[in-house]
Amino acid sequence: MTHVVHLSSVHYPFDPRIFHKQLQTLSAAGYRTTLLVHHDESIVRDDVDVRSVGNVDTRLERWRNLPTLFREARAEDADVYHVHDPELLPIGLALSLTTDARVVYDVHEDYADAIRVREWIPDPAKPVLQRVFPAIQGALTRPLDLVVTADDATRESLASRTSTPVETIRNLPKVAGIETDRVDLERSHEHVLAYVGGLDRERGLLNMLQVTARLRERGLDVGLWLLGPFQDEEIEREARRYMDEAGIADHVRLFGYVDYDEIFSYLSAADVGLLLVDEERFERNVPTKFFEYLYCGLPVVLTEVPSLEPYADSDYCVSVPERDLERATEEIERLLEDSDTRQAMSDAGREAVVSEYSWEVERDRLLAAYAQLTGATDTDGIAGPTDETARTDDEYK
Numbered sequence: 099m100t101h102v103v104h105l106s107s108v109h110y111p112f113d114p115r116i117f118h119k120q121l122q123t124l125s126a127a128g129y130r131t132t133l134l135v136h137h138d139e140s141i142v143r144d145d146v147d148v149r150s151v152g153n154v155d156t157r158l159e160r161w162r163n164l165p166t167l168f169r170e171a172r173a174e175d176a177d178v179y180h181v182h183d184p185e186l187l188p189i190g191l192a193l194s195l196t197t198d199a200r201v202v203y204d205v206h207e208d209y210a211d212a213i214r215v216r217e218w219i220p221d222p223a224k225p226v227l228q229r230v231f232p233a234i235q236g237a238l239t240r241p242l243d244l245v246v247t248a249d250d251a252t253r254e255s256l257a258s259r260t261s262t263p264v265e266t267i268r269n270l271p272k273v274a275g276i277e278t279d280r281v282d283l284e285r286s287h288e289h290v291l292a293y294v295g296g297l298d299r300e301r302g303l304l305n306m307l308q309v310t311a312r313l314r315e316r317g318l319d320v321g322l323w324l325l326g327p328f329q330d331e332e333i334e335r336e337a338r339r340y341m342d343e344a345g346i347a348d349h350v351r352l353f354g355y356v357d358y359d360e361i362f363s364y365l366s367a368a369d370v371g372l373l374l375v376d377e378e379r380f381e382r383n384v385p386t387k388f389f390e391y392l393y394c395g396l397p398v399v400l401t402e403v404p405s406l407e408p409y410a411d412s413d414y415c416v417s418v419p420e421r422d423l424e425r426a427t428e429e430i431e432r433l434l435e436d437s438d439t440r441q442a443m444s445d446a447g448r449e450a451v452v453s454e455y456s457w458e459v460e461r462d463r464l465l466a467a468y469a470q471l472t473g474a475t476d477t478d479g480i481a482g483p484t485d486e487t488a489r490t491d492d493e494y495k
Contacts, residue, residue: 099129103171104116105180106134106135106181107164110355119460125144136163177200190242191242200244213227214228237259240262244467245264271451272458276393277362277363279363280360281364289321289370292322300375307322309423321350326353374420377403397414
């Protein structure tokens with residue numbers, strides 16, 4: 099049986115892209131799957147061996163633990179290593195040079211672009227790092243066997259700097275087997291706006307709070323559900339201060355991190371999904387939450403995000419200028435007061451995800467890429483399609 103080891107030093111063990119989509123897909127297809135990651139304990143979940151390489155509390159501890167991660171990876175003697183973070187590129191390179199395994203580098207976003215909003219990077223260093231990182235990343239990928247990106251813009255940028263094949267496997271929502279009633283939720287407001295993801299300025303936290311305050315000033319009984327952790331203490335202090343000053347603290351529910359299998363229950367209980375993010379920050383990186391909202395039947399109000407232009411159909415979403423919060427408020431108010439329009443947009447958005455924008459569309463790309471890497475056939479220990487991977491789109495409607 100072909101052994102695949104995924105490595106991450108940054109992501110939570112049950113990250114949607116890594117664990118719920120890629121590893122579960124590979125496991126269902128017959129691969130032996132292992133995830134090396136920082137965690138409290140080693141466990142087996144959904145046939146994936148989640149192996150702890152220790153726990154860390156700070157970024158410095160994480161970096162100091164990289165040699166341990168490399169040694170644990172070598173000890174696995176895998177057929178394929180799949181690294182998920184830019185800081186793991188040297189480990190990927192070392193594995194490529196010291197083992198016979200195939201090595202994959204997974205680019206979750208345009209990291210050069212993300213440098214601009216990393217709070218821990220000194221501002222004077224950011225322009226320099228943004229210029230040099232793409233070249234360094236390209237050079238380190240050349241000895242590897244495959245680079246995977248989550249969007250076409252990042253693929254095109256990286257492909258111009260490396261000789262290694264680069265393929266796009268979009269980070270779309272996994273809808274097979276998703277239940278929307280896993281969590282028993284009670285609404286305390288007539289209308290609920292929802293957001294899922296990290297909470298910071300670039301992801302629109304302050305915009306969402308201000309829009310909620312404006313809607314309540316207009317007399318609408320609106321609550322805001324935020325499903326995700328604050329990205330740092332400073333933004334948490336600023337957000338809580340604003341909520342107190344605007345009088346909306348009792349109308350904003352902070353759920354913190356919510357497991358991927360459960361977020362669909364929360365979203366399905368809301369009325370409108372919010373994506374009031376920084377347009378420059380998401381110029382190339384496609385926010386997956388957009389498709390998660392649509393699958394749960396939420397009309398989406400979003401800023402004019404360049405990366406979403408190919409997907410932002412007026413049948414199921416409304417685009418507004420990033421800094422025009424008055425316009426965003428008006429559009430949300432219109433949707434909340436028109437249940438027929440909301441229902442029509444809900445139906446259209448869900449149908450778009452089921453037919454075009456789900457992980458079930460992307461999984462075949464992942465399996466094809468792995469089959470090409472390993473030269474696998476059914477006789478090599480890789481099973482044919484399971485009940486899950488053989489389903490048709492009709493079964494997700």
